[in-house]
Amino acid sequence: MQTSDSWTGSDKLAHFAASTPFGALGAYFTRDTAHPVVYGTLIGTAPGLAKEIFDGTCPSAGFSYKDLTADVLGALVGASLAHWAITYHRDSRGTLVGLAYSDRF
Numbered sequence: 001m002q003t004s005d006s007w008t009g010s011d012k013l014a015h016f017a018a019s020t021p022f023g024a025l026g027a028y029f030t031r032d033t034a035h036p037v038v039y040g041t042l043i044g045t046a047p048g049l050a051k052e053i054f055d056g057t058c059p060s061a062g063f064s065y066k067d068l069t070a071d072v073l074g075a076l077v078g079a080s081l082a083h084w085a086i087t088y089h090r091d092s093r094g095t096l097v098g099l100a101y102s103d104r105f
Contacts, residue, residue, distance in 0.1 A: 005064050015067050016074035019048050023078025031086050037079045044075025 026043025030036045048071025056063035 005066050007066055009066075012066065012070040015048060015070035016077075019044050019071040019074030020078035020081075022047055023075030023080075024082035025078075026075070027079035027082035028086065031083070036086075037076070037083050040079030040082065041072065041075045044078055045072050048072075048075070 021044075023040050023044025025040075027036045027040030029043070030039035033039055045068075048068060052063050052068050052071075055061035055067075
């Protein structure tokens with residue numbers, strides 16, 4: 001059983017950092033849907049949720065809602081950043097600014 005689960009523990013940063021790229025990938029894979037940030041966050045949270053469920057079965061660890069919260073926040077930040085990077089934005093002069101990728105095979 002988990003004895004100490006502080007909100008400021010270093011493992012929260014690890015959970016946040018590990019979930020961020022999963023959230024970004026989720027947003028990228030769902031970029032053509034109506035809600036890529038929501039779906040990206042859900043996809044990005046899945047690995048952390050699976051780990052917490054596994055931890056819940058281990059007598060030495062235990063399920064942690066605080067860790068899961070860090071996972072959700074990391075996935076949300078990753079999905080939001082990916083969505084921002086994928087979509088086009090206007091700068092102060094009204095010029096379209098965005099990312100584009102093209103490749104030839």
